[in-house]
Amino acid sequence: MNDQREDGAAAELIRLGVDHRVWDRFFQVSPLVVVGTKELDGSFDLAPKHMVTPLGWDNFFGFVCTPAHGTYVNARREGAFTVSFPRPSQVLSASLAAAPRCGEDEKPSLALLATRPATVVEGVLLKDAYLHFECRTEKIVDGFGRNSLIAGRIVEALVEEDAIRRSDRDDQELLMEAPLLAYIAPGRYSEVNQTMAFPFHEGSSR
Ligand SMILES: Cc1cc2nc3c(=O)[nH]c(=O)nc-3n(C[C@H](O)[C@H](O)[C@H](O)COP(=O)(O)O)c2cc1C
Numbered sequence: 001m002n003d004q005r006e007d008g009a010a011a012e013l014i015r016l017g018v019d020h021r022v023w024d025r026f027f028q029v030s031p032l033v034v035v036g037t038k039e040l041d042g043s044f045d046l047a048p049k050h051m052v053t054p055l056g057w058d059n060f061f062g063f064v065c066t067p068a069h070g071t072y073v074n075a076r077r078e079g080a081f082t083v084s085f086p087r088p089s090q091v092l093s094a095s096l097a098a099a100p101r102c103g104e105d106e107k108p109s110l111a112l113l114a115t116r117p118a119t120v121v122e123g124v125l126l127k128d129a130y131l132h133f134e135c136r137t138e139k140i141v142d143g144f145g146r147n148s149l150i151a152g153r154i155v156e157a158l159v160e161e162d163a164i165r166r167s168d169r170d171d172q173e174l175l176m177e178a179p180l181l182a183y184i185a186p187g188r189y190s191e192v193n194q195t196m197a198f199p200f201h202e203g204s205s206r
Contacts, residue, residue, distance in 0.1 A: 023186065024186055027184050027185065027186075027188070028185050029183070029184055029185075029190075030050040030051065030052070030182070030183045030185055031050065031052055031085065031180075031181075031182070032048060032049075032086065032091075032094055032181050032182070032183035032189065033049055033052050033085050033086075034047065034048050034083070034084045034093070034126045035047050035048075035049050035063060035065075035081055035082070035083055036084065036118070036123045036124050036125065037070070037071050037078060037080075037081045037082075038074055038078045038080070038122055038123060039070065039074060040074075040077070044110075044115070044123060044124040045070050045071060045074060045107065046084075046115070046124070046126065047069065047070070047071045048095070048098050049063045049065065051064035052064075052083070059154035060138065060151060060152065060153055061083060061133055061135055061151070061154055062149050062150060063083075063149075064144070064148070064150075065147065065150055066146050066148070067142065067146075068146075070101070072140075072150065075137050075150050076137065076140055076150075079137045080121040080122060080123060080135065080152075081123065081135050081137060081150070081152060082118050082123040082124065082125055082132060082133065082134050083133040083135065083152075084125050084129035084131070084132050085130055085132070085180075085181070086128075086129045086130075086181055087130055087179070087181060088179055088180070088181045088189070088190075088191035090126070090128060091181060093113050093126060094181075096112055096113060097109070097110065097113060113126060113127075114127035114128070115127055118132075118134045118156075119134065119156055119158070120134045121155065121156075128160075130160045130163035130178055130180075131157070131158070131159050131160070132157070133152075133154045133156070134154070134155050134156040134157075134158075135153060135154055135155065136153050137150065137152050138151045138152055138153045160178070162174075163178040171195070175192065175194075175195055176193050179191045179192055179193035180192040180193075
């Protein structure tokens with residue numbers, strides 16, 4: 001497909017087709033979180049997820065997960081999950097949480113992750129992450145191929161002191177001091193500490 005760019009040069013658009021997954025052919029930016037759930041034996045599971053999103057402006061949060069994962073089964077059975085947003089310095093912790101299960105379906109790598117108890121739901125939070133949500137499972141929508149959307153109602157949110165926005169604190173300075181971890185799918189990550197104010201149109205609203 002040919003199109004005309006502003007500078008007059010021809011820009012090629014490449015058709016990817018949809019007979020295979022499109023996601024590996026370009027980069028996208030996402031948050032990277034660690035979802036915590038309670039296992040059947042009373043222990044806690046942690047798993048990284050990047051297909052995550054606020055669900056509107058009210059306090060709902062969703063992530064995509066396959067029913068084949070322990071996280072899905074636990075969030076459905078227990079009716080609760082936690083979400084921790086790791087800092088860039090914790091990228092290895094996020095990776096360790098995805099190590100394969102072995103033996104009795106256990107994930108021994110989780111022993112290396114420092115956690116603290118959740119405050120409202122039964123669960124754990126990844127220690128030193130800058131933001132945590134404690135959620136009650138609200139709705140599970142199956143059927144996106146092999147994947148499902150797990151939607152939760154946020155029943156508590158906890159932010160580390162250095163990451164909280166305040167009226168007496170410059171947003172850009174905050175991000176320099178407490179940078180964000182971005183997952184650049186597929187397979188890369190970035191530390192976000194340089195940002196610019198969005199050029200909102202005067203009078204624009206949500
Ligand atoms: C960087 C990264 C991002 C991931 N994002 C997702 C995701 O958004 N959804 C998903 O279902 N799995 C995702 N995974 C894979 C699972 O979280 C992973 O397989 C996990 O170990 C499953 O554990 P569980 O069986 O304890 O739930 C991701 C893995 C990595 C390393």
